[in-house]
Amino acid sequence: MTGLTLEPILRHAGIDLADALVIRHAYVEEHEDSGLRGIHADSTDAEILAYTNNQSANSRNFPATPPRFWIVFVREGGDRARLWSVMENRGEVSNDGVRRVFDLVESDSLSDLRRRLVIGWRLPRRWWMYGAAAASYPVMEIADAEPIPFPGFDRLVLDYSRLQAVMRDHRYASWRTALSSVVGIYLITDTRDGRQYVGKADGAESVRQRWSVYAINGHGGNVELRGLDPSTFRYSVLRVFDPSTPTSEIDAAESHFKRALDSRRHGLNRN
Structure with missing residues (x-):
């Protein structure tokens, strides 16, 4: 040094x-x-x-x-x-x-x-x-940083700055591996007003791939999230699936959570 x-x-x-x-x-x-x-x-x-x-x-x-x-x-x-x-x-x-x-x-x-x-x-x-x-x-x-153990999908809650760290910091390598291994349904909550957005990662796109886009631009290409400040967003996983799961099953789970959380009427989902 x-x-x-x-x-x-x-x-x-x-x-x-x-x-x-x-x-x-x-x-x-x-x-x-x-x-x-x-x-x-x-x-x-x-x-x-x-x-x-x-x-x-x-x-x-x-x-x-x-x-x-x-x-x-x-x-x-x-x-x-x-x-x-x-x-x-x-x-x-x-x-x-x-x-x-x-x-x-x-x-x-x-x-x-x-x-x-x-x-x-x-x-x-x-x-x-x-x-x-x-x-x-x-x-x-x-000094070399100590790796941070992955907490499990059921305990995974990230604010925006932590999401960005997870996607780039070598201490979170095991987190990226875990997120790369699954597709599924996730939740974004705007902590300023409590509005929620239910999203999915399916097909060839893992949760890690989907979330890496959010880490870059904050909105992931979603019209509902454009123009909002991502610094107050909180990310969590609602349900994970094996990548071989049929898309129709993942779509059904996404619709269920949108209804259960009422994220169309009172949240950030438009459809």
């Missing part, structure tokens, strides 16, 4: 250096300025989040107006720091004059590099800095 620094990685993720706070947590028994419990190697994501969103009210210890994006690393020995997550700061929710609590929401930014990206941390006594100060920090490693 010689020559690669943190700056182009943040810029590629759409994070402005001026709007970024880079944090490196260390494993400690308790927070040094508050006595609050620290984090350790087995801390859960919830515990790390609680540790992150609770900060000193003293502006010498933490920015009075922290930026929107917090890029959070955890120290893993020497000068190495491994990415935990990127959090979006939605603002301060409490301040008792000693401690401030922030509303932090996990961002999709750098999601494919969580627990994989390792940078060199040059100033061991500094645990936070603005994005511009950390921009030149070297990337020391980008």
